[in-house]
Amino acid sequence: MINISKLEVGYERRPVAMPLSGRIVAGSLTAVIGANGAGKSTFLKTLAGLQPAISGSIEFSGSSSKNKRPQLAYLPQQAELDRQFPISVFDLVAMGCWPQSGLFGGISRESERQVLDALQTVGMSEMRNFAVGELSGGQLQRTLFARLLIQQAPLIMLDEPFTGIDSQTTELLLKVIRQWHEQGKTVIAVLHDIAMVARHFPQVLFLSQQQNIWGTADEVLCHFPHRDHACILADEFSEQRRVIS
Numbered sequence: 001m002i003n004i005s006k007l008e009v010g011y012e013r014r015p016v017a018m019p020l021s022g023r024i025v026a027g028s029l030t031a032v033i034g035a036n037g038a039g040k041s042t043f044l045k046t047l048a049g050l051q052p053a054i055s056g057s058i059e060f061s062g063s064s065s066k067n068k069r070p071q072l073a074y075l076p077q078q079a080e081l082d083r084q085f086p087i088s089v090f091d092l093v094a095m096g097c098w099p100q101s102g103l104f105g106g107i108s109r110e111s112e113r114q115v116l117d118a119l120q121t122v123g124m125s126e127m128r129n130f131a132v133g134e135l136s137g138g139q140l141q142r143t144l145f146a147r148l149l150i151q152q153a154p155l156i157m158l159d160e161p162f163t164g165i166d167s168q169t170t171e172l173l174l175k176v177i178r179q180w181h182e183q184g185k186t187v188i189a190v191l192h193d194i195a196m197v198a199r200h201f202p203q204v205l206f207l208s209q210q211q212n213i214w215g216t217a218d219e220v221l222c223h224f225p226h227r228d229h230a231c232i233l234a235d236e237f238s239e240q241r242r243v244i245s
């Protein structure tokens with residue numbers, strides 16, 4: 001369980017969104033939505049401990065040591081990745097074993113098998129010796145999901161995992177997310193496609209400069225008259241069904 005209280009996220013003491021309070025229940029599947037610049041990525045980075053909070057608190061309960069961030073797997077936006085880093089698909093996925101193997105340790109037979117299994121799950125087995133720089137956006141995203149798979153973290157955070165990704169890859173990766181959910185992992189994903197959120201994400205957090213709304217998909221998405229839209233525009237939000245701020 002993650003308890004969030006009066007959390008302000010932003011840069012150089014300047015908040016980029018309204019203070020946020022709520023909780024993320026263990027095993028839940030949450031979409032974070034909002035217009036461009038609403039603070040979704042900043043919120044996710046703050047939750048992951050990659051960005052300091054301006055004020056408020058984030059408490060993790062249920063992990064072995066009280067209020068210690070549990071092991072988490074974080075997928076940044078593709079734009080933040082260095083595609084030219086000289087590494088093969090196999091080695092990029094094997095980096096997910098570092099917590100077990102250490103930075104300079106070779107990977108065990110068992111880890112090697114896990115890497116190959118993960119590559120198979122995302123349909124990248126035959127490209128395992130390709131350099132990452134040679135991959136298409138969809139192939140790179142499959143590879144990064146394979147790395148998330150072998151990290152075996154109970155908490156998974158995904159920042160716009162489907163932006164610019166082809167529909168076949170999106171369907172495959174949505175299946176991986178569904179499996180994580182069935183295994184009881186907590187998954188939080190920043191998304192833009194409301195129709196996809198409505199279909200696949202039971203919990204939704206809507207961030208905006210004016211207010212935040214957090215609840216079930218029905219509670220939150222009823223504010224959007226065009227639930228079949230593929231993107232969220234700030235002026236699409238309907239005030240009439242306001243629930244919480």
Ligand SMILES: Nc1ncnc2c1ncn2[C@@H]1O[C@H](COP(=O)(O)OP(=O)(O)OP(=O)(O)O)[C@@H](O)[C@H]1O
Pocket residue numbers: 011016034035036037038039040041042043
């Ligand atoms: N490193 C940074 N330093 C200062 N301001 C930043 C930094 N990164 C983002 N911002 C600003 O913080 C605000 C929120 O950015 P953020 O990336 O969290 O929004 P977002 O909701 O994820 O947007 P998008 O949907 O476009 O990815 C924006 O106004 C952005 O310009």
